[in-house]
Amino acid sequence: NRIGIGKIATISGRYYAMDRDKRWDRTKKAYDAIVLGKGVYAHSPMEAIDIAYSKDQTDEFVEPTVILENGKPVATVDAGDSIIFFNFRPDRARQLTRAFIDEVFNHFEREKGYLPVFFVSMTQYDETFENIHVAYKPERLDNTLGEYLSKKGIKQLRIAETEKYAHVTFFFNGGVEEPNEGEERILVPSPKVATYDLKPEMSAYEVTDTVIPKIMSNQYGFILLNFANPDMVGHTGVLNAAIKAIEAIDECLGRIVNAVQSVGGTIIITADHGNAEEMIDPVTKEPQTAHTTNPVPFIVIGEGDIDLRKDGILADIAPTVLDIMKLPIPQEMTGKSLIIGRK
Template sequence: MKKVVLVILDGWGLAPAWGGNAIEMSETPLLDEIWRKYPHTALKAAEESVGLPRHENGNSEVGHLNIGSGQIVFQNLPGITTAINDGSFFSNEVLLGAFTQVKQNQSNLHLIGLVSDGGIHSHIDHLYALLEMAKKQQVQNAYIHMITDGRDTDPMKALSYLSELEDKIKEIGIGKVESVSGRYWAMDRDKHWDRIQKSYDILTQGIGPQSLSVQKAISENYRQNKTDEFILPTAINKPESPFVPIADNDSIIFFNFRAERTRELTESLVTHNFKGFDRKKKLQNIYFASFAYLDEYADGNLVKPVFHRHDINNPLAKVISDAGLKQLHIAETEKYAHVTFFFNGSREAPFPGEDRILVHSPKVATFDLKPEMAADDVADKVMGAIGKYDFIVCNFANADMVGHTGNIKAAIRACEKLDELIGKIVSRSIDKDVVLLITADHGNAEQMLNPNTGENYTEHTASPVPFMMISKDPNFQRPLRQAVGDQTLKLSDIAPTVLQIMDLQKPMEMTGESLIS
């Protein structure tokens, strides 16, 4: 049995060199040497290979779920879309309960969510289905609180989505966009409560910037060089149609289906003893339905899950734990949930023998201001742990988080910092006779420009990702499997590879295959 260190370079995709590929533009001599010298292959990290629809880019949550579970985990997006198409969506008891609440109380329905077709946190088609259902249920008022994207979509596409939404509202005959906010504010996940408060104050009282129309609000932000992600929370308020805030006895449906960026806004709206900031207005008797499944509200009292989570049995971390071995999961704030909750098959609590280290991300507005992020601290913790644990998984967030800013120069700095740190981890792993595996969860920094327009491209990609195996043991210097013909190598093949190295039995739930030939 060998000890294993698994390093996940978040957002590090494989693509040909060109002017938008920050990874290939970086000086990465150590990673280049590893690729030449040691066994390596490429893995699919998007679309059907990770349980997403065709043409859907990969993402961190999906990537870590697939890596840690050793199986293709089918995602919420296609599941919800299937429910809409087969009609079961429209008889969902939790959704029906939201409509019953507003009819019984003669109150209002509020639909909150990311309005885009990015497919990472939400999909605009799901909003349309909610409007159709509200119309069928004879709800009188449905107010939409539009969160703009600009991160999983083009940076300035909100007006296009708004136009499409308004056409749909006219077609269906119900709905009104009542507020707009960039996801930077409404979808924070790092306890920047000042950001959430701006959204909360708009939603509950209309306190903050005002505009006569959504178009004007977005256009004014564009004039101030704020792209969709950063649009200030704004109430749509005009004399003939005053802003309608969320009030007591209302129903809220939060139609984002990924949990980690719904938690904070949800907590501020429903929790009785909330401590994040001083709420000027506290809501009473709210019916809150969430497309995302949140473990902390599993009893269904404060938040009612519209869809239930698919349980993943025997993920990699559990197999290692059941063998009585020690493991460490480590990342900085931005990716901590990914190496713990998602990697462990959507399980919050650690398994026996599992230690966790959270390294705090720097408090900056955007990570191009500090492309190194907390990578040095993460690397130091990993270096100190190598040899002490049977298995270590760590995530370096830089290529993804800096890639999302669209700042190519900063992304190059981020990649070069990672190269420096990976070199140190390689040396320590070889010294301790530990097998080091280096991979990624999805692509990002390899495409930072739109090849058709030359504009910034801040989304994830569908690129394959690297997989490298470094060891001084000849048994782990054999070539790795390569994709041949119709054969696909994918992220779910990583866990079986780890188990083979550690000489542990692969459970029947793991459908992936070891990459060691």
């Protein structure tokens, strides 16, 4: 009743507030804007966006901006306040959350020190977090692909650079932090550059150099690898950089495919969303930095002459993997194998 539906006090691109690569200097800028009212200043949310756009900053890169009212920040955060964090993706929420909830915090100086606040997260960002209230606790997912393979005694490898490490571990395991039995994990550091258009190959070559000896060892029944480039470089909106990123991935995939085929394995190449394939908005002709809903490839190499269904969904991938591995599909997997015929 006092403030109606509330007021927008700060605006920040996810490059700062949602960093997940331990670039704590970025997190600090977002934190300082929220807590101290320090940053770029604007007199309205629209002016904040206009200022950013005038600097050619797309939404992801909007500098933490403080909205002023009568010459003062609309709001700051102090001890005893309540915070509801609406983000549901753990990987991009953890750093900013820790800046609020950790009593002992060494990643940057908090000018007001530790502020005891009532902090509510939409989902569970990390089961080890303290001083936090979770609105929607995680549901237990049984027989995820990694768990199922582990029960079958199949050794598996998960590998990615920092930007996508959570995707091949925590997310792929249904929100479970702990590795399955027989699950090995390799984290390759992402390059420390301001934006990935400055190094569009990112750490793809290092990931490839690391995984090929693992493939050649023939000790894993399943390897999951994520290349971050098409997504992360795509988000910059820089077309030439995205082209270089795809060229790097093309080279790396060629090496990996050759390695897999040399040991008689099968490789699936796919994605869960588009990005780099549409770098220019078809309507505005401006850089396109967001995910797309375009169909993505699903390529199977090394399985002989097969026919694949055309109308697949993500839930069909795990059953397809098990079909290739000649393993029964558990009842918890509601998808269907994409392989509809073998010649």
